[in-house]
Amino acid sequence: MRFFSILRGQRKGAKMNRLRAFIKKEFYHIIRDWRTLIILIGMPMAQIILFGFAITNEVNEAKIGILDKAKDEESRNIINKIDASSYLDITEYLSTDEEIEKVFKKGNVKEIIVFPADFGRDLWANNQADIQVVSDATDPNTADLIFNYTRAIILNHLNEMNANIESPFQIEINQQMLYNPALKGVYLFVPGLITVILMLISAMMTSISITKEKELGTMEVLLATPMAPVQVVLAKVIPYLLLAFIDAVLVLLLGYFVFDVPIRGSLVLLLFETLVFIVTALSLGVFISTRTSSQQVALMISLMLLMLPTILLSGFIFPIENMPNPLQIISNIVPARWFVIILKGIMLKGLGIAAIWEETLILIGFIVFFIALSVKNYKIRLT
Amino acid sequence: METVVKVKALHKTFGEVKALADINFEVPGGELFGLIGPDGAGKTTLIRILTSLMLAEQGTAEVLGLDAVKDYKQLRKRIGYMPGKFSLYEDLSVEENLELFAAIFGTTIKENYHLIQDIYDQIAPFKKRRAGKLSGGMKQKLALSCAMIHAPEIIFLDEPTTGVDPVSRKEFWQMLDRLKKEGITILVSTPYMDEAGLCDRVALIQNGRMLKIETPEQIEKDYEFPIWSVNTNRKRHIINDIRKFPHCRSAFMFGSEAHYTDLRNLDFPDGLYEHLTELGHEEIDIKTIRPGIEDCFMALMQQKETTHA
Numbered sequence: 011m012r013f014f015s016i017l018r019g020q021r022k023g024a025k026m027n028r029l030r031a032f033i034k035k036e037f038y039h040i041i042r043d044w045r046t047l048i049i050l051i052g053m054p055m056a057q058i059i060l061f062g063f064a065i066t067n068e069v070n071e072a073k074i075g076i077l078d079k080a081k082d083e084e085s086r087n088i089i090n091k092i093d094a095s096s097y098l099d100i101t102e103y104l105s106t107d108e109e110i111e112k113v114f115k116k117g118n119v120k121e122i123i124v125f126p127a128d129f130g131r132d133l134w135a136n137n138q139a140d141i142q143v144v145s146d147a148t149d150p151n152t153a154d155l156i157f158n159y160t161r162a163i164i165l166n167h168l169n170e171m172n173a174n175i176e177s178p179f180q181i182e183i184n185q186q187m188l189y190n191p192a193l194k195g196v197y198l199f200v201p202g203l204i205t206v207i208l209m210l211i212s213a214m215m216t217s218i219s220i221t222k223e224k225e226l227g228t229m230e231v232l233l234a235t236p237m238a239p240v241q242v243v244l245a246k247v248i249p250y251l252l253l254a255f256i257d258a259v260l261v262l263l264l265g266y267f268v269f270d271v272p273i274r275g276s277l278v279l280l281l282f283e284t285l286v287f288i289v290t291a292l293s294l295g296v297f298i299s300t301r302t303s304s305q306q307v308a309l310m311i312s313l314m315l316l317m318l319p320t321i322l323l324s325g326f327i328f329p330i331e332n333m334p335n336p337l338q339i340i341s342n343i344v345p346a347r348w349f350v351i352i353l354k355g356i357m358l359k360g361l362g363i364a365a366i367w368e369e370t371l372i373l374i375g376f377i378v379f380f381i382a383l384s385v386k387n388y389k390i391r392l393t
Numbered sequence: 394m395e396t397v398v399k400v401k402a403l404h405k406t407f408g409e410v411k412a413l414a415d416i417n418f419e420v421p422g423g424e425l426f427g428l429i430g431p432d433g434a435g436k437t438t439l440i441r442i443l444t445s446l447m448l449a450e451q452g453t454a455e456v457l458g459l460d461a462v463k464d465y466k467q468l469r470k471r472i473g474y475m476p477g478k479f480s481l482y483e484d485l486s487v488e489e490n491l492e493l494f495a496a497i498f499g500t501t502i503k504e505n506y507h508l509i510q511d512i513y514d515q516i517a518p519f520k521k522r523r524a525g526k527l528s529g530g531m532k533q534k535l536a537l538s539c540a541m542i543h544a545p546e547i548i549f550l551d552e553p554t555t556g557v558d559p560v561s562r563k564e565f566w567q568m569l570d571r572l573k574k575e576g577i578t579i580l581v582s583t584p585y586m587d588e589a590g591l592c593d594r595v596a597l598i599q600n601g602r603m604l605k606i607e608t609p610e611q612i613e614k615d616y617e618f619p620i621w622s623v624n625t626n627r628k629r630h631i632i633n634d635i636r637k638f639p640h641c642r643s644a645f646m647f648g649s650e651a652h653y654t655d656l657r658n659l660d661f662p663d664g665l666y667e668h669l670t671e672l673g674h675e676e677i678d679i680k681t682i683r684p685g686i687e688d689c690f691m692a693l694m695q696q697k698e699t700t701h702a
Contacts, residue, residue, distance in 0.1 A: 024499030025499075027496055027499065028496050028497050028499060030496075031492065031493055031496030031497065032493070032496075032497070034493075035482065035485065035489070035493050038482075038484065038485055038489065039482070039484060042484045043484070226480065226483075227476060227478045227479075227480035228480050228481065228482060230446060230476050230480055231474065231476060231480045231481070231539075232497075233446055233469075234444050234445070234446060234469055234472065234474040235469055235494070235497050235498060236466070236469050236470045236497070236498065236499075237497050390465070391445070391446050391447055391448060391465075392441060392446045392447055
């Protein structure tokens with residue numbers, strides 16, 4: 011028995027040694043290709059500084075909530091007007107202030123209109139009343155647009171009321187921004203940028219790095235050795251995992267110190283979710299490499315299939331609610347979409363794991379799916 | 394000696410192209426076995442099937458008693474393989490490449506240094522140099538070192554001397570000879586027929602078929618026709634003009650001279666001299682020569698083509 015355990019120990023040692031040597035080799039590749047390394051480290055920084063505020067949005071059927079404490083004729087008139095608008099869609103009716111936070115955390119409702127208890131009375135008694143509008147400003151552009159639509163509808167209603175009256179009514183609209191009171195685009199941009207960069211480095215670089223072995227013929231030599239496919243892939247993935255993680259931390263630091271982007275939730279949770287997303291992207295990269303045999307093709311597929319959807323369909327620039335239906339459906343299979351929700355939730359809303367466990371599970375589902383596909387497609391021989 | 398390579402009725406096609414057709418051969422342990430044939434003959438495909446990197450459509454290949462399909466995991470531990478294209482990491486140094494392959498096979502450079510010493514000593518002065526910056530000859534020496542570092546029982550070398558200068562080629566074959574003396578079985582492919590004489594036995598391959606498997610000496614002995622070398626002052630026209638001679642069986646250029654065989658069974662090709670003079674050749678020199686392995690190969694190729702046609 012002892013003899014066998016020693017033998018097994020040795021075998022394990024040799025395996026570890028093999029993996030370690032191979033990881034070392036991967037680091038040599040990365041470090042010696044210093045131009046690429048500079049791009050990988052420098053690009054995120056340049057992007058966060060350069061990219062910007064030239065983001066426009068359109069709002070269609072934005073979901074809003076109503077907290078009508080007055081429940082009188084005047085408030086109901088306005089609510090009817092809002093409901094009739096094609097821009098706004100009332101999905102929630104609240105009854106207390108406490109519910110505002112809860113509704114927002116569910117994530118669908120972008121704005122809540124609050125009528126104070128004596129809205130109608132104030133209006134008739136003083137010719138003046140207040141309406142409070144609370145916005146979810148995690149996406150500042152959308153929040154601003156929805157607020158402007160809301161104001162336009164209310165003012166329009168006011169004009170109709172005032173048409174035949176000598177002493178005009180006035181309604182004061184107070185907007186309150188939740189989560190991102192300064193409406194900073196960079197707040198939204200940092201989570202988006204982290205997502206894009208992690209996708210780029212993890213998926214593209216691993217897929218290129220594996221196809222490079224095929225293209226240069228080194229894969230042929232590796233195949234003729236006892237190096238197991240799993241080991242090759244693992245050794246490829248680990249350095250990029252580290253590199254991607256460093257990049258994520260750099261962007262977070264830059265966002266925190268230069269642009270005052272808050273991290274309201276748990277930092278540990280944030281880093282954990284980042285790791286989950288990196289592994290998702292890595293498994294996607296490995297999968298791409300099993301289906302391609304040249305670096306060029308791997309690069310094109312990564313760009314077309316990963317970069318564009320990550321930028322366009324993740325909800326980081328264009329709100330998913332405003333997309334045409336087919337695109338909304340497609341966005342479900344873009345892993346970045348779920349990660350953007352997680353990041354925004356943790357960084358801007360301070361949510362805990364209880365609020366984002368579904369998104370996390372979806373990402374883990376992607377990992378399992380891509381790894382299973384990769385294993386199925388991995389070739390133990392030349393084609 | 395036991396048989397270490399056993400190939401039976403192997404077939405392989407790529408789409409429409411028949412890469413290998415009914416290949417049968419055996420290699421006993423310790424032999425230096427050469428696969429000789431022109432580009433596209435099927436040498437690389439055969440080696441890849443033997444090294445478990447490719448699957449044949451029909452037939453079986455056994456190496457070291459292991460099935461190349463079923464037992465590929467065991468097989469890959471015990472063989473050495475050097476592909477035709479230089480396939481080491483060009484951005485790693487000579488030493489780093491060797492260390493990597495030692496680690497992959499779970500051994501160390503020190504453990505098997507005696508095997509590669511002769512080869513590695515020649516590139517050791519450049520061990521800090523990146524593999525991509527080595528000359529062709531040194532690259533091949535490094536590749537051989539990497540293929541040998543785990544002391545394989547058999548090594549497969551796919552055209553190791555293609556694109557290598559003549560001096561390095563010669564050195565490379567000397568190294569193979571030393572490895573053979575260590576008892577390692579070597580299966581090497583080459584398009585250079587002059588290297589055939591350095592093997593224990595050679596298999597001549599063309600269009601996926603094995604024309605002959607013999608010792609180089611026997612192949613030369615088996616050559617049945619008298620053969621002459623022909624040299625004139627109009628070297629560029631020799632081959633075409635000889636082929637116009639009605640009794641010409643075959644004529645091929647070898648370097649600057651033509652090798653000629655006659656359809657008639659004669660001691661001398663009567664009339665060839667006059668034929669060439671008529672076509673304007675001068676300084677005509679016709680000599681009886683001993684057939685080389687290349688002559689035999691050319692003859693076999695031609696035979697095969699005519700029987701196929």
